[in-house]
Amino acid sequence: MIWEMNYERKIGKVREKFEEHNIEAMLITNPTNIFYLSGFSGSAGYVLLTAEKAYLITDFRYEEQAQKEIPLHIFELVILSTKIIDKIKDLVENENIKKLGIETKYMTVDFYNELNKNLSHCNLVSVKSIIEELRIVKNEEEIIRIKKAAKIADLAFKHIVKFIKPGVKEFEVAAEIEYFMRRKGASKASFDIIAASGERAALPHGTASEKELKKGDLLVMDFGAVYKGYCSDITRTVVVGKASEEQCNIYDIVLEAQKRALQAVAVNMPCSELDSVARNIIESYGYGDKFGHSLGHGVGIEVHEPPAVSKNSTVNLSPGMVITIEPGIYIEGWGGVRIEDMVLVTEQGPQVLTTSTKELLEI
Ligand SMILES: [Mn+2]
CATH class of the missing domain: 3.40.350.10 (Creatinase/prolidase N-terminal domain)
Incomplete structure (x- = not known):
């Protein structure tokens, strides 16, 4: 080792x-x-x-x-x-x-x-x-560990959808994710787990609270595992019960922006340009001012590390970098949607490390 x-x-x-x-x-x-x-x-x-x-x-x-x-x-x-x-x-x-x-x-x-x-x-x-x-550039062993951490996070998502139902507290969702990840070999969660539902989903970093899930809530879950010192980071947004038309629409916009940015990942691509791939899509639907954070960040020993995938970044992508792509739309009083994957930059193009479904789940 x-x-x-x-x-x-x-x-x-x-x-x-x-x-x-x-x-x-x-x-x-x-x-x-x-x-x-x-x-x-x-x-x-x-x-x-x-x-x-x-x-x-x-x-x-x-x-x-x-x-x-x-x-x-x-x-x-x-x-x-x-x-x-x-x-x-x-x-x-x-x-x-x-x-x-x-x-x-x-x-x-x-x-x-x-x-x-x-x-x-x-x-x-x-x-x-x-x-x-x-x-910023990971070696082979580091990538193996990051992939394993991503795998644990994917398994945790699969597990948590079975646990989500009206009446469950955000605290319980976060605790269940963490307990599950640790049983799968994570030494800890890579940061305080975000489980933000209903209006709280509009808080980009809404760590879990005592709020209970209720029918019609959007639920943003952002979490990751640490495996042998290396982190993962994933976000999925689901609906508790049946999704409204507006929830579906906003979800689709974020998903389109997220997928297009993932596809655009390539060696030599400026991080600033990658940010604008997603941002332009969200702006074109009129939600530009509801996406107030950068598109993503590097992941490694720290869950947030260089390079920043943002407007102001001066870094170009190169093989061995692991970054997140995580656009979101946040509307005060209504809720929010964020979808996040980790991606490894390779000569052959993007290799997405988190593979949980991105279909809008109605749970
Ligand atoms: Mn992230």
Whole structure:
């Protein structure tokens, strides 16, 4: 497993960026980036990466776990016996590092001040997104995990349609989805499950509430699983009982926009253009102002990660990217519809990873 994740290659890619950023080493403090580079999943860890060496620093609680998770032929495991700042100071001085890249987006002001105070002979350089940019393109093993997470989410959708009926609370829908996914091998849900029904369906991020489902409600369910550290993300909208004409119409518009955008996914396609494929369709029906969020986002270790599939994105699609396509229409006081799939960009075109039915289900 450790070999398949290609840690050596990932670390090599980070080191290749040192020159461009004018740094000799990098201190990685974002737990997601630490997991990406080392496989370490503990909540307290630091990685110091120099041109030659890689240190994973953690404490007694995570010693055994780290030994199992990280490639020990690449990383030297350092178990803290002093304060973290003292250990970093030691390593930086021993390695004679004068220019250290730091993830200023992922540290507290207090920690930054401590670094500044203790590393007085070392220049701290804010490097914004070296690792985040590498994470955009997934390797084979990462794609296997994402596909498995998507599969679990698909199974959960199939399961939950049997559970939905008038009188059931949104809380119960969310709990049932999560319980089911965990029984299928998910370590957790990839975010707080959204189950928004009736008028609440107009809230794009309406996490489940105590509201009971009633006949005629639209129910938007947005959820995902985490499998071996990688996320899935899917949204389906169903009707409790029989759908009205207006519900069918709006659903069809969103579905048309979603399908057209999925079909448009191709290598070199600008994410901004992809966003407008869906947006133009929704605008043409007069609902442009009811689709107030971007079309999608990257998915990987984090459920929302670059690239943004939005008007302002400057990223073009390339093979190995996994993104979501999730247009929606939200009408205050009426409800909303969103349909979301995950798609893998390949040389051969789009490979849709979530395969749950998109027919409007009347449950
Ligand atoms: Mn999403």
